[in-house]
Amino acid sequence: MRPSRPVVPAVLDICCVLLFVVIGRASHTKGEALAGIVSTAWPFLAGLAIGWLVSRAWRRPGGLAPAGVSAWLCTVAFGMVLRVVSGQGTAFSFILVALAFLGLFLLGWRAAWLLSARRTARRGQPSRQPGQPSRG
Numbered sequence: 464m465r466p467s468r469p470v471v472p473a474v475l476d477i478c479c480v481l482l483f484v485v486i487g488r489a490s491h492t493k494g495e496a497l498a499g500i501v502s503t504a505w506p507f508l509a510g511l512a513i514g515w516l517v518s519r520a521w522r523r524p525g526g527l528a529p530a531g532v533s534a535w536l537c538t539v540a541f542g543m544v545l546r547v548v549s550g551q552g553t554a555f556s557f558i559l560v561a562l563a564f565l566g567l568f569l570l571g572w573r574a575a576w577l578l579s580a581r582r583t584a585r586r587g588q589p590s591r592q593p594g595q596p597s598r599g
Contacts, residue, residue, distance in 0.1 A: 472524035472573075473515070476534055479568035480507045483561070506549065507565075510541030527573050535562075535569040 484504040485495060493499055514537030515521070520530035539561045543553045 469515075469521040469524040472520070472530075475572050476511055476515075476569060477508065479565065479572070480504060480511055480538060482568065483507070483564050486564075487560075503551075506545030506551070507538050507542035507561075509545055510538040513537045513541050525573055525576050527570060527577065531570045531573045535566050538565055538569065 481500070481504060484500055484507065488495060488499060488503060493503075511534055514534040515530070517537060518529040518533030520534060522530075524530050539558070542561070543558055546553050
């Protein structure tokens with residue numbers, strides 16, 4: 464078995480967090496200025512990095528557990544703590560929205576990938592985790 468490449472899953476996770484930030488800022492008419500996006504995104508991106516480290520997600524980056532669940536919960540938990548420490552707000556409803564959105568997206572792409580891989584395997588074709596090189 465070849466070692467997996469965690470670059471693609473990491474980029475997908477980062478895109479999910481950035482999508483959450485951009486949609487959130489747009490819905491509150493805060494704009495999409497780069498400085499504002501960075502200011503809002505960094506706590507969640509730091510939380511995502513912690514989630515990857517805690518679960519050692521690079522070993523099986525496309526798995527729902529532990530990589531996906533850890534990425535999701537650490538992104539929200541550490542993201543909220545870092546927002547408070549940095550003087551940004553966290554309302555209870557914001558925490559719930561973050562849990563729902565990031566759960567749907569960080570776990571969703573993994574679930575879709577796993578379903579696709581299972582369907583492919585049933586057809587007799589080799590399947591692979593996201594980030595794994597193709598065989599051949």
